[in-house]
Amino acid sequence: MGQDSRSGDHGPRAETGTKDALLSAAVRVFARKGFQEATVREICREAKANVAAVNYHFGGKEALYRAALETVFSMKDPAADEFADRTRPAEDRLRGYLDSIVDELYVRCPSDKAGQDKHALFMIETMNPSPHLDIMVQLYVQPRADLLRDILRDLLGPKAPDQVLRDCAQSIWAQMLHPRMFGAISDRLKPRLPSPAERLDEYKRHLIRFSLGGLEGIRRRLNKDSE
Amino acid sequence: MGQDSRSGDHGPRAETGTKDALLSAAVRVFARKGFQEATVREICREAKANVAAVNYHFGGKEALYRAALETVFSMKDPAADEFADRTRPAEDRLRGYLDSIVDELYVRCPSDKAGQDKHALFMIETMNPSPHLDIMVQLYVQPRADLLRDILRDLLGPKAPDQVLRDCAQSIWAQMLHPRMFGAISDRLKPRLPSPAERLDEYKRHLIRFSLGGLEGIRRRLNKDSE
DNA sequence: AGTTGTTTAAAACGAATGTTTAAAGCGAGC
DNA sequence: GCTCGCTTTAAACATTCGTTTTAAACAACT
Incomplete structure (x- = not known):
C-alpha cells in the first residue's frame, strides 16, 4: 500500500491535490466539531474526495487528526x-x-x-x-x-x-x-x-x-x- | 404510557427501584464519561435494568441526562x-x-x-x-x-x-x-x-x-x- | 501499446448506538 | 379468579460511523 506519492520510488506525480485537500478540510472540520463529532464522511465531502481517501492517504481518522494538529501548530505566528x-x-x-x-x-x-x-x-x-x-x-x-x-x-x-x-x-x-x-x-x-x-x-x-x-x-x- | 409509578392514580407500588437505580447509575456514568461517550447500555448495565428502561421511564437518553443534572445539582452542599x-x-x-x-x-x-x-x-x-x-x-x-x-x-x-x-x-x-x-x-x-x-x-x-x-x-x- | 504502480470510486462490511416493538410478568382491585 | 394497567424483558430496527474491499481510472516508463 503506497501511502504517499511524494515518497514513492520512481514516479512522483504532479500535485496529488487530494491529500492536501483532505488535510485542510480536516483542519476546518475538526476545528469546528472536535475529534469525536467530526466524521470522516464530512471531511471527505468538504475535500471533494471519496470516503476511502482518508484511510488510503493517512491510514485512518485518528492519524488524520494527528496530521491536522501537526500542520496547524507548526504554522509560524505573525506576532510573537x-x-x-x-x-x-x-x-x-x-x-x-x-x-x-x-x-x-x-x-x-x-x-x-x-x-x-x-x-x-x-x-x-x-x-x-x-x-x-x-x-x-x-x-x-x-x-x-x-x-x-x-x-x-x-x-x-x-x-x-x-x-x-x-x-x-x-x-x-x-x-x-x-x-x-x-x-x-x-x-x-x-x-x-x-x-x-x-x-x-x-x-x-x-x-x-x-x-x-x-x-x-x-x-x-x-x-x-x-x- | 405511564411514566412514573409514584404519580399513578391508584396503585402506588412499593419502591419502583428501577427508575431510581437508573438515575443514580446515570449520574455515575455521565460523570465519568460525559454525555456523548456514555451509552444507554452501560447505564442500564450498571443499574441492572433493561435497555428499554431508559426510554420507558425517562423518554430517552437526553431526558435522562437532564434528570441526572437536576438531581445532582439540587443536592445541598455541606459547607456553604x-x-x-x-x-x-x-x-x-x-x-x-x-x-x-x-x-x-x-x-x-x-x-x-x-x-x-x-x-x-x-x-x-x-x-x-x-x-x-x-x-x-x-x-x-x-x-x-x-x-x-x-x-x-x-x-x-x-x-x-x-x-x-x-x-x-x-x-x-x-x-x-x-x-x-x-x-x-x-x-x-x-x-x-x-x-x-x-x-x-x-x-x-x-x-x-x-x-x-x-x-x-x-x-x-x-x-x-x-x- | 503494454506494463506497472499509484490513486480514485462505489459499494459493502461490521460494529455500535438510541430507540421501538411486542410479548410476558406482575400486583392491585373488582 | 380474573381482568386491567403498569412494568420488565428480549429481540429487532434503523442509523451512523470507521474501515475494507474490489475494481476501474490514471500517469509514467519501457
Missing part, C-alpha cells in the same frame, strides 16, 4: 517574540505579551481563517485532550509558557522559586483563557453583562491590572519570606 | 454560606470562600462519591456545554457567583461598577478552575513541576495572595479614577 528582548522593562513586556496572546485567542480579524481554526483546535484539545495533546503542547504551548516565565522571572527577581513562577504563569493564563472556556456559563449568569469577548480592550486592561497587582502581592510575600 | 455574614472582615470571607470552593472542586475525601460525581459533571458540562447547561448554572454556579460578588463588593467598595466586580470574580474563578482544566497541559510542560492538585494547600495560598494583590491593584485604579 518581540517580548523576548530583555532590554525593555519587564512590565512592558508583560503588557505586550498579554495583549498579543489575547488577540491571538480572541481572533478579531475574520480574514485569518487559518488562525481561527488553530485556536479553535487549541480550545478543543485543551478541553478534551486526545492522545495527541503532546504535539500541541510542544509546538504551541511550551514556547509561550517559556516566554511568560522569562518575563515573570524579571518581574519577580532571581530568587523566586520555579514553583512560584509556574503558579503565577498559570494564574495569568487562566485569566486569559477564562472568557473562552466559560463564555457559555457567564452568558447565563444574572445580571447579564456583556461578555469579555464583546469588550476585549476593556478586559485586557482589567487583565493587566489584576495580574500586575497579583504579581505585586506575590513579590511582597517573597521579600517578606527572605527577611 | 458561612461567608455570607457581613460582620466578618471581607478579606477573611474571601479566604474562606476560596478555601471552601477549592476543596469542593478538588475533592479530597474519597468517601464523598456523590460530591465527586457532582463536580465531575460540573467540569464536563463546563467544558462541553449541553442544551441543559442552564440547570447547572441556575442551581450551582449562580449562588456561588452571587456570594463572591457580595464579598468583592465589600472589598472594592460601593462605587465599584458591576462590570469590574464581574471581571474580578471571573479572574478568581479562572484561577480556581485552571488546574482542573489545564492539568493535562501543565503536566506536559517542561520543566515538569508538581501539579497544583498535588499540593493543594500551597496552591491555595498562592491563589489568595495573587487574588488579594490583584484586587488591590483594581482598587487602586478605582480610587485613582474617582479623583
